[in-house]
Amino acid sequence: MDIKGHKIKGLTCDSRCVKPGFLFAALTGNKADGVDFIEDAVQKGAVAILCRVYPKKRLNVSCDIIWLFDKNPRQRFALLAAEFYQRQPAKIAAVTGTNGKTSVVNFLRQIWSFAGNNAASIGTLGIQTSNLQSSKTLNTTSKLTTPGAVYLHQKLSALDDSNFSHVAIEASSHGLDQHRLDGVKISAAALTNFTNDHLDYHKTETSYLQSKGRLFSRILDKRGTAIINSDTTHSKQFIRMAKKSVSNIMTFGTRGADICLLESRPLADSQQLTLSVFNKEVNLVLPLVGKFQAFNAICALGLALSTGTPVEKALKAMQSLKGVRGRLELVAHHPSGASVYVDFAHTPDALNNLLTALRPFVLGKLHLVFGCGGERDNKKRSEMGRIANTLADSIIVTDDNPRNENPSSIRNQIISTCPKALEIGDRAIAIRKAVGQLVQGDILVVAGKGHEEEQVIGDAVYAFSDSKVIKASVKDTLDE
Incomplete structure (x- = not known):
């Protein structure tokens, strides 16, 4: 990529990653201002600087430096990353929503793969493909649901080089x-659902909604398709936003015009679905429990159909879908026969859906271990406590x-509306206590962290896995 006659060899917004010939984007973050690192970037070999305006403070940099000014440097940086890496897979779908993004992109990848496409997904669980070796080769650690622009475009280019034609991305x-x-050249975009979350960042529901809406009004290709959950709050607003940019709009849900969930009947470890797909009634067994999983699956179905997957193949694929790691994942059976699950539910809506989904399978008691993250929207803590108590x-x-x-303050906010809860701060001890209480007919779900293998306390990050603690606790019970 050439800028003003200079060949750019790479680009980054992290001065620690600058190499000779790089463009450095001096972006303003929550904790630091990239302008403060311009001199450091130049010393490491940056030949171009992107920022909003020329810095007010005096800089000791060469007059040969290329300056790019933009009122929206983040957007310009992303577009430069797209230009630099150039290649992208032919079909890219993006999924936004408060809950269900990880499940939907994984289900979509499975449907595409079943239909014979070389498919991948990018999101909370990293880069996943149907080929384990490809996943290992392509994947590097990213702790963001939606990776940074450079990482994302770099990986899209690598996926295209590896002959992946279909990619599903989580859009936070x-x-x-x-x-x-x-x-990113997005062919189809979906909204799973919308409830209040991340108000610590967005401040207002309106701001949160508008951020989600950008996917449909600003990013989705004008020839693409928007897939909207007709049952969720503000669905009509999302449809209006989509109509400003695209003409192809598909709705799903119990009121969906294109994919309608007519009936969901729970079975032992699956559910019988009756759907109307483009006005044709279909019956199938979905090998997943919970109505919310049915919604995730039909959202993935809509994305698959809108990107060219034949209806019959997509419906057949749904009957062999595998659950996603850390999402209503059955990790152990107690010696009494009680089932123990982990789930990523960390919002009121997700916790409500999780407990509602498990209730039909409970013959004894439904046990729950959960908490809430620090430095995040604290208004949801009392609401989650109320849901748990109910x-x-x-x-x-x-x-x-x-x-x-x-x-302790976080736990107290939850317990204020959850009087029947027992408080145990140490998560491992709490899990062991819950496992020890199980008897025949019970179900235990440990919620909030799902697939995560770390726990952040203060500035320290400790190795911690709910699944590993559960399995060890069950083993201890067997050994007693």
């Missing part, structure tokens, strides 16, 4: 607001990722 509200997806029979409130917030 943070990622959309920060323009990480700008420049829908679960036995509750232990513990620590999630308290970060730099007082863990």
Whole structure:
């Protein structure tokens, strides 16, 4: 990529990653201003600087430096990343929504693969493909639901080089607001659902909604298709936003015009679905429990159909879908026969859906272990406590990722509306206590962290896996 006659060899917004010939984007973040690192970037060999305006403070940099000014440097940076890496897979779908993004992109990848496409997904679980070796080769650690623009475009280019034709991406509200997806050629975009979340970042529901809406009004290709959950709050607003940019709009849900969930009947470890797909009634067994999983699956179905997958193949693929790691994942059976699950539910809506989904399978008591993350929207804590107190029979409130917030204060906010909860701060002890209470007919779900293998307490990051603690606790019970 050439800029003003100079060949750019790479680009980054992290001065620590600058190499000779790089463009450095001096972006303003929550904790630091990239302008403060311009001199450091130039010393490491940056030949071009992108920022909003020329810095007010005096800089000791060469007059040969190329300066790019833009009123929206984040968006310009993403577009430059797209230009630099150039190649992208032919079909890219993006999924936004408060809950369900990870499940939908994984289900979509499975449907595409079943139909004979070389498919991948990018999101909370990293880069996943049907080929384990490809996943290992392509994947590097990214702790963001939607990776940064450079990482994202670099990986899209690598996927295209590896002959992946179909890619599904999780589109978080943070990622959309920060323009990480700008420049991605998106063929189809879906909204799973919409409830209040991340108000610590967005401040208002309106701002949160507008960030999600950017996917449909600004990023989705004008020839693409918007797939909207007709049952969720503000669905009509999302449809209006989509109509400003695209003409192809598909709706799904119990009121969906294109894919309508007519009936969901729970079975032992699956559910019988009756759907109307483009006005044709279809019956199938979905090998997943929970109505919310049915919604995730039909959202993935809509994306698959809108990107060219034949209806019959897509419906057949749905009957062999595999659950996603850390999402209503059955990790152990107690010696009594009780089932133990982990789930990523960390919002009121997700917790409500989780407990509601498990209730039909409970013959004894429904046990719950959960907490809330620190330095995140604190308004949801009391609401989650209220939901737990209503829908679960036995509750232990513990620590999630308290970060730099007082863990005891977080737990107290939850317990204020959850009087029947037992408070145990240490998450491992809380899980062991819950496992020890199980008897025949019970179900235990440990919620909030799902697939995560770390716990953040203060500035320290500790190795921690709910699944590993559960399995060890069950083993200890067997050994007693």
